[in-house]
Amino acid sequence: MIFVSALTYRHVDLLISSSKSVAHSYKVTVEIEQLYTNIKDLELERRNYLLVKNKNLIQNIADLKKEITKNIIRIEFLTKDNLKQKLLLKKLEVLVNEKFKIVDETVNHDVPLTVDDIEGNLLSGKMVMDKIKIFIRIMLANEKKLLTERTAKNSNITDTTPAIIYITLFSTIAIITMAFVKISRDLEEMRQKNEQLALNNESNHLTEQIGDFGTWYLNLETNEYTFSENEYRLLGLKPYAFEASLEGFLKYIHPDDLSYVKDIILKMITKDKVVPFTYRVIRADGSLRYLRGNGKIVANKSGEKILIGTTSDVTDEVLTNQAIEERNRELEANNKELQTFNYVASHDLQEPLRKIQTFISRLVDKDLDSLSENGKQYLLRIQDSSQRMRVLIDDLLKFSRANKTEQIFEKTDLNEVLDNSKLELAQIIEEKKAKIINDKLPNLNVIPFQVQQLFTNLISNSLKYSQENVAPIIAINISKVDASEEDSIPVNEKNKYYKIIFKDNGIGFDSEYSEKIFLLFNRLHNKDEYSGTGIGLAICKKIVENHKGFIFADGEINKGATFTIYLPQD
Amino acid sequence: MEKEYMHIILADDDEDDRMFFTDAFDELKISTKVQTCNDGVELMNYLNKEDSILPNVLFLDLNMPMKNGIECLHEIKADRRFDDIVIAIYSTSSSEEHIEETFICGANIYIKKPSDFNELKRVLSYVVTLNWQYHTSGLNKDNFLFRM
Numbered sequence: 001m002i003f004v005s006a007l008t009y010r011h012v013d014l015l016i017s018s019s020k021s022v023a024h025s026y027k028v029t030v031e032i033e034q035l036y037t038n039i040k041d042l043e044l045e046r047r048n049y050l051l052v053k054n055k056n057l058i059q060n061i062a063d064l065k066k067e068i069t070k071n072i073i074r075i076e077f078l079t080k081d082n083l084k085q086k087l088l089l090k091k092l093e094v095l096v097n098e099k100f101k102i103v104d105e106t107v108n109h110d111v112p113l114t115v116d117d118i119e120g121n122l123l124s125g126k127m128v129m130d131k132i133k134i135f136i137r138i139m140l141a142n143e144k145k146l147l148t149e150r151t152a153k154n155s156n157i158t159d160t161t162p163a164i165i166y167i168t169l170f171s172t173i174a175i176i177t178m179a180f181v182k183i184s185r186d187l188e189e190m191r192q193k194n195e196q197l198a199l200n201n202e203s204n205h206l207t208e209q210i211g212d213f214g215t216w217y218l219n220l221e222t223n224e225y226t227f228s229e230n231e232y233r234l235l236g237l238k239p240y241a242f243e244a245s246l247e248g249f250l251k252y253i254h255p256d257d258l259s260y261v262k263d264i265i266l267k268m269i270t271k272d273k274v275v276p277f278t279y280r281v282i283r284a285d286g287s288l289r290y291l292r293g294n295g296k297i298v299a300n301k302s303g304e305k306i307l308i309g310t311t312s313d314v315t316d317e318v319l320t321n322q323a324i325e326e327r328n329r330e331l332e333a334n335n336k337e338l339q340t341f342n343y344v345a346s347h348d349l350q351e352p353l354r355k356i357q358t359f360i361s362r363l364v365d366k367d368l369d370s371l372s373e374n375g376k377q378y379l380l381r382i383q384d385s386s387q388r389m390r391v392l393i394d395d396l397l398k399f400s401r402a403n404k405t406e407q408i409f410e411k412t413d414l415n416e417v418l419d420n421s422k423l424e425l426a427q428i429i430e431e432k433k434a435k436i437i438n439d440k441l442p443n444l445n446v447i448p449f450q451v452q453q454l455f456t457n458l459i460s461n462s463l464k465y466s467q468e469n470v471a472p473i474i475a476i477n478i479s480k481v482d483a484s485e486e487d488s489i490p491v492n493e494k495n496k497y498y499k500i501i502f503k504d505n506g507i508g509f510d511s512e513y514s515e516k517i518f519l520l521f522n523r524l525h526n527k528d529e530y531s532g533t534g535i536g537l538a539i540c541k542k543i544v545e546n547h548k549g550f551i552f553a554d555g556e557i558n559k560g561a562t563f564t565i566y567l568p569q570d
Numbered sequence: 571m572e573k574e575y576m577h578i579i580l581a582d583d584d585e586d587d588r589m590f591f592t593d594a595f596d597e598l599k600i601s602t603k604v605q606t607c608n609d610g611v612e613l614m615n616y617l618n619k620e621d622s623i624l625p626n627v628l629f630l631d632l633n634m635p636m637k638n639g640i641e642c643l644h645e646i647k648a649d650r651r652f653d654d655i656v657i658a659i660y661s662t663s664s665s666e667e668h669i670e671e672t673f674i675c676g677a678n679i680y681i682k683k684p685s686d687f688n689e690l691k692r693v694l695s696y697v698v699t700l701n702w703q704y705h706t707s708g709l710n711k712d713n714f715l716f717r718m
Contacts, residue, residue: 351662355586357685365687390685 001175011157011164018154025147028078028085029140035071036136038064039099043129046103050118058107065100072096085142092135099128205229213312216244220269220297220305225249234291234313236283254280254288261293268295268307278314290318342400349393357386395535398453399520402542407447414441417448418476421455428463438476442498444567450543457536458563462504464532465525467558475503480569489550489566496569497549503562509555517553575601576698577623581613581642582606582631582660587683591629594691600698610637614645617652624652627698629660630677632668640671647676656702664715673714678702680715 042064049057072093079085102125205228208214214231218224225246229239235252242248246265253261257279264277274295281289295309360383368376418441422429429436436459459474466472481499483491509517509524516522518541521534537553540563544551548568555561580591588606595604605625607613613630614637616622628646632639639659646652657677661668664682672680679697684690693716 347663347665351584354662354683354685358586358590358687358690361686361688 001172008164008168011161015154015157015161018150018157022147022150022154024078025143025150028075029143029147031071031075031078032136032139032143035068035075036133038068038071039096039129039132039136042068042099042103043125046106046125047122050106050121061103061107065103068096082142082146085139088135088139088142092132092139095128095132095135099125099132102128209233211312213310216249216309216311218246218269218307218309220307222304231311234289234311235281236285236287236289252281252283254282256280264293268297268309278318289313290315339400342396342403347397353386353389353393357383357390360386392533392535395533395539399535399539399542402450402453402539402546407450407546409445409447411443412446412448412451413443414446414451417441417446417452418455420452421459424452424456425460425463428460432463432466432472434463434466434472434474436474436476439478441476441478441500444498445570446547446567447543450546454540454543454565457540458502461536461563462502462506462561465504465506465508465561467505467507470505473505475501477501477503481566486566488552488564497566498569500565500567501562502565503560505560508557508560509553510557511555514553514555518551575603576627577625578602578604578627578629578698579613579616579625580604580606580629580631580660581608581610581634581639582629583609583634584631587631590687590690591694594687594694598691598695600695602698609634610639610642613637613642617646625655627656627658629658629681632659632661632663632672640675643672643675643677658697669715670711673711677714678709682715 042061045057045061045064048054049061072089075089076086079089102121106121208228208230212230212234214234215228216231217226219226225244227240227244227249232239232241235249250258250262261277261279268274274297276292276294278290278292281291283289290313291311292314293309293311295307297305297307300306360379363379364383368379371379418438422436428434462474463472478498478500481497483489483495483497486497486499489497513524517524518537519534520538522538523532523534525532541551544565544567550566552564553561554564578595580588582588582591588608592604592606595602607616613628617624630639630642639661643657643659646655646657656679659668659672659677659680660683661680662683664680669680681693681697684693697716
């Protein structure tokens, strides 16, 4: 647009100056012609004077001279920037002065002239006049040429003027149209963006409400706060219930947490160090809520530092955690009590029982013979019962030891462990003429004494529940398996297991009981038939669980029992 | 043995256990002089007296009031005068912790109190007739706990 205006202005300016110069050329021409006329008149008047010597003519001559001088001055002024004309004018001026001299001589000559004189005078006058005429013509010709040039130029400019104006007009219209299209397109884009923004804003509000959190900004440059709608709701207020400010927010913070929160906010602002922090607020309705704040300092486009913060309601989380902690404490206390109970059961009960047994042993040794038959029976039954109690207490002690959590895993040769178990049971193995056939076992990371206990319990179980008059045979087989191949065990990150199978040819059991068999104090047989406390297999299960493994039992009455153990390979 | 009899002390707060102990030695027919203390304080007072006859073997119960067996063990092992005393821990408990701790502290053997009088006699007879010089040189954590 500016370009178009400049172009137009320049064109109009050109037009004006060109017209001016045309007018100027006309003026010069007119002036020159007038000068020539005046000179011719002067010559005429001189001739007249020569002939008639009328005094009135002298005045006319003086007037013409004055007029001619004026003419020359005017021409001089008009042609001041035309060097050519100026030079011509100078020469013309000399001739004019010569002419004036002739005229003056004529006027001042009082003596009457002879005919010859007059003839000579007229001749000289004519000669000067001719010269003047030539100069005038040259000047006029010059000026005419100039005029032609200027007129051509002017008409040229004049011709292009409408075109220029039309071009200007059209280009202006085009530019305005383009601008209009662009503006309306921008407006459309802006409208869409605004819509998107409004949508985002709305979704932000919704997200904040659903997620129970709010956001706030602090412009660190201007110290101005902005709170989101939900930031107010977190305090139990309507959105924008008060002007966003730190003081306004702090009013709702629990008095005990106030200095802590102030401290954190100060740290956020001054040290640029922000960590999540939890504090309590008392809502407008007086209810207590737990909020968690977090923030980050960012710079906006104009380089201002802005602290963006979020506040979320974590009351449920905090309360749940508190409940869990409470439960944990209870469990820990219960566990401790249980441990104490175990210690009492296994340790303190041993002492009186040991004494009872010692006294009984002395009585049996020394005084059995002096008792009546009934008395003897009673005493022996007391001895049996106390012995049974001893076994129970010992087993309970073992069970409570298997329960202990702080156990050390060591790389252990399981063959050695099995040998120890066999050694432990050597006497009964020999008595029953039992055979134990086992695969070579691997080295494994285990709690050695517990695995020995496990093996001992399983073998002694097989020996205990052997069929009458059949030598027990216990087969121990091992294989590497993948959890995914085994139906009985869940697939988890510990995928590789050793599968150890203890299989015997004993009395077996109804597979209906394969799970119950592992429960503490659970017995499938009358204690008069088979001695047992119902603790042994519970200990086995505990030990296998301690090793992150699995144990299963399967049986068939009078055919035998199978115990399958899975232990992680690593 | 240079002396005619072995000097034996039992420190145990339990009256029945003291009785079983002395009765067992009475029946054992080994020439011993058995002395008992009712608790750790009484034991240490006796040992620390200048003119006391120091025992060849000291049987030390762990669970005693005022000064328990472990404390006595520490004090005894801290005094060079008692270097020659063989210390047998004599306790109802056979917990790993107790066995480990007393072994580290330098006791010579760990006996779990038996619940049969005849067994008690066997254990005591074994302990007092053992060649301690030989036993101590080969002592390790596994044979520290006495098993019949």
